[in-house]
Amino acid sequence: MPKLSYLKAMNRALADSLDRDQSVFLLGEDIRVAASNLTAGLLTRFGPDRVLDTPLSEQAFTNFATGAALAGMRPVIEFQIPSLLFLVFEQIANQAHKFSLMTGGQCRVPVTYVVTGSGSRTGWAGQHSDHPYTLLAHVGVKTVVPAAPTDAYGLLVSAIRDDDPVVFFAPSAALGVREDVDFTTLAPVPVGVGRVARSGDDVTVVAIGHLVHDALSVADELAGHGISVEVFDPRTVYPLDLDGLAASVAKTRRLVVIDDSNRTSGFAAEILAVAAERFTLDAPPRRVTRPDGAVLPFALALDRAIQPDRDQLVAAINAVLEDR
Amino acid sequence: MPKLSYLKAMNRALADSLDRDQSVFLLGEDIRVAASNLTAGLLTRFGPDRVLDTPLSEQAFTNFATGAALAGMRPVIEFQIPSLLFLVFEQIANQAHKFSLMTGGQCRVPVTYVVTGSGSRTGWAGQHSDHPYTLLAHVGVKTVVPAAPTDAYGLLVSAIRDDDPVVFFAPSAALGVREDVDFTTLAPVPVGVGRVARSGDDVTVVAIGHLVHDALSVADELAGHGISVEVFDPRTVYPLDLDGLAASVAKTRRLVVIDDSNRTSGFAAEILAVAAERFTLDAPPRRVTRPDGAVLPFALALDRAIQPDRDQLVAAINAVLEDR
């Protein structure tokens, strides 16, 4: 079967969406030459009217997309850097997100915001290494963080078809992931539905984005030690697949979350809060996260030291299994 | 004893800070005529050099404050609307917050950001009614939300003296709160230290900002029904006073959080996450929050319906006490 990379899957999702629906168009910085490779080939295929290079005016072009959406289009914006979402936070959280309710349901704002390369990009340091998906989820903007190429394809297609704003994070550490795929089976993946990435009995590890792959490899490793890890990948940060999560935890009764957010009120905090409210666990749950207020230092070892890693995950799993 | 209102306490904190330290100055919109009343009298007393009216250029003046701080000043910015923090999120989270680490500790950015009237302002609707303290806490910016006038005084003074950026939320619903105070006892309140606002035995209610007053009145009411509620007011959202919280919960073994954030990954989620990790509770904890993605509708009854209220708090307390 052919190999499909994560980035290529996204590219394909864009192409299929442009092809299917004339109201879809792309805008962003350096997307015509495809500096990030996300939009490779799309200018040639769809022309400059549908692949718009923008000046460095993030706030205006984000609102521009909102305006275009109000007029019936389905804009897809590529942001080159995760922290650009900070720069346009008002335009997403306070404009695009609020139009539907504030107008009494008169309009829809189907804009998709894509961050190609979120989280640490090795060597890009403090202002280029954020992973702010929790921020968007907290304000209630639909937010997806796929781990695998097929999900990247399926969730990007769904995000574009969704009638609300959706933020799509493509973690830098996942962009190179490849999957054997029969291309004819590529299909939309619904927003808000998780998946069991690996089935197990002893403990549920909730992981999202690139960390799903770390969780899977830890699960492999621990299988050798007689520990059966279930990996639950929510795929969507908000709205969360509570039923999927509940089903997994009902089986394992133990919970660890690995999350590339800062710790305080991060994605993992929400999972633990839900667990505290609803689940019966046999041991206190754990979270493996970035530290509070994390600013990624440049030096490689420091950058890595701040990100949640496999060793920490193993330790957390062992801790929740301790009193078995 | 004289009465001190919350807003007047903040005004006094500014005056005392300007008086004590020549490097303190104020900037913001309409602060010379004191449109919000926060800065009443300060222009006359300290002159136009230290009370700066800015054009509507929030991003530039927020970075301007960072630059002034790098040059040794202690700027205090007033923001008229909570959602202006969305507009300057990049300038706070990605600039001011990151300078210390990124420069290897070469500099400090002692800027204070004050939102006069956060949360719902009756009748100001969707874009003026946010309460985004969790967002700042999540990115690791020190964030305080005082409930009482003496704390408003003490925390504003401490925020201004702090060598890091600090965001100060003055909830709209708390601005009118008054306290009997001997003015000579007004003193700094340390960032990161909570207080037991009312002592009790049966359940810990964590509340912050204006909701502390709701929690206290619910506690009064329930005392009549034989329920002894302890109200813990962290005062600072980040860094959280974990020891204070732990001490309270160790006593009561039951926990409810009332929080004006959206539910997903809000402040309450963090408290519940900590509880799940560390505390032994006799009943699952509860949180009373804004709903996910909350946009406050204009109509009064709808606006109120979306905010956490006393009835919900009573219900949550009863729920955690059910199996006593």
Add this chain to the structure above:
Amino acid sequence: MSTADLYRTVRLIRRFEERAIEFVRSGEIVGGIHPYVGQEAIAAGVCAALTPDDVITSTHRGHGHVLARGVDPRQLLAELMGRESGLNKGRGGSMHAADFSLGILGANAIVGAAASIATGAAWAHRRQGRDTVAVTFFGDGAMNEGMLLEALNLAALWRVPVIFVCENNGYATTMPVESAVAGSITGRAEAFGIPAYIVDGQDPETVLEATTAAVERARAGEGPTFMECMTYRFDAHHTFEHRARLDYRSADQVAFGRSRDPVVIQGARLPDDERAAVDAEIEAVLDAAAGFALGSAHPDPAEALKYLYAVMP
């Protein structure tokens, strides 16, 4: 548009605002409003130059814009009173009046935000093969917002059929324009290659004429135009100022500012009896609006989150 029609519009806005202010005082309108009193000629003149297919965006001070665009005063007043029969079903309030059926893409409470939204909408319409023109209203204060300046660049670069209408009423809340704007307002627009004109914002016919030219230019595919309409805010920045006196405009200045009243200026162009007839008609409309709004149901708190999402799993 006839002399009488323009008069009807400015008079309607004036009286709507005066009545709304009374409803703020009586507590029927919660939270207050930003009165448009004094600036009526701009909304009236600009909207008179548009066709039904055109679109506009408005501001925190937006009642005049939407009334001039044809909004039903009953629905607008009901919105200000937070009723289910309101323009936005009571969800928006004074600062968010929207009527997509009339091409009103919403008032915006964030200063400077709407210009780029209007630009995007105008661009989209053109891309869809329509010859829609968009108008975006904003104040002098908005000229200092980076996102608005960015929008000027996008509009000019891509020759978007959008008209930037700056209502220079001399103040951003209490900040005088001279203390806030270095250089000139039209100079800023011109720096982006956008033709910019200073227009007498107190005379509806002058505004109409200037806008007509700008609309023609936009429809001809020649891109954006910028109009700086000189005006004066007769009343408070916001009704909260009625309670808290803020010291930033002298009584003399206010008196001078009020001396050129758009309602008087346009009214003088009509015979007395015709004007009186219009006035009476408007009072009847507003009486009906008040009755409608006051008699309308409040939204059901159980539906507080209705419309939050278009779709939710």
Add this chain to the structure above:
Amino acid sequence: MSTADLYRTVRLIRRFEERAIEFVRSGEIVGGIHPYVGQEAIAAGVCAALTPDDVITSTHRGHGHVLARGVDPRQLLAELMGRESGLNKGRGGSMHAADFSLGILGANAIVGAAASIATGAAWAHRRQGRDTVAVTFFGDGAMNEGMLLEALNLAALWRVPVIFVCENNGYATTMPVESAVAGSITGRAEAFGIPAYIVDGQDPETVLEATTAAVERARAGEGPTFMECMTYRFDAHHTFEHRARLDYRSADQVAFGRSRDPVVIQGARLPDDERAAVDAEIEAVLDAAAGFALGSAHPDPAEALKYLYAVMP
């Protein structure tokens, strides 16, 4: 500053960058750099006009600025290699070089962000009674960022002693300036009432002269000046482009752009032997820098969060 000194600076920057590119290739520098090659005359000329008490802010393409400002090449190279001996103790990397002892308030990786920071710093210094001048470097692309335009307004309004140095190298990554900037760059600055000049950014002496005038004006309390320095980026936007060929500049254009080389232009003003002596001196400095950087310790992962807060309870 002498002819030789200016030459030394441009040559130092050039060779530093060429060596840094090699270290990117060899993997000693992780993450790559934005080479300043071709633009050296601007950093050299501007910084030559400053005194030790002045301050600057820099960009993602900042090595030239900080070297011209007097940063120790050993510490800069060590920073690029993420060593504890680096300028920022290995915490900042290529895009964040800062040296507060030299008035370098930091390079900034967010396009357009630093201009308002420099403006605030300059204002503060003046308020403190010092006659500091601030220089803020940025590219042509930054001229479209609202926050930078807002900064022009603040600086002009408050007559802040800040010099805006726009390095127009024709592209923002791959976006040609003509497709991104409506109107003209100097026209934008002038619209805020800031005197703006187009300067030959390939000749260090021309840049020095223009900056000297701007510095005098700033120190005299006359406010900001804007310089648009016309230049060309000889190399990649970022070293990632060495691997992924992006198609946006023709070979002819690159050849033409490279034909006016600041190192050659300034070098031609020196006798051959003098130039050779400077060149040799620089190689020795850079050899030493390489030795120093490669021999320096990596930071301790246990200290990854050191410096995150100035104080923490």
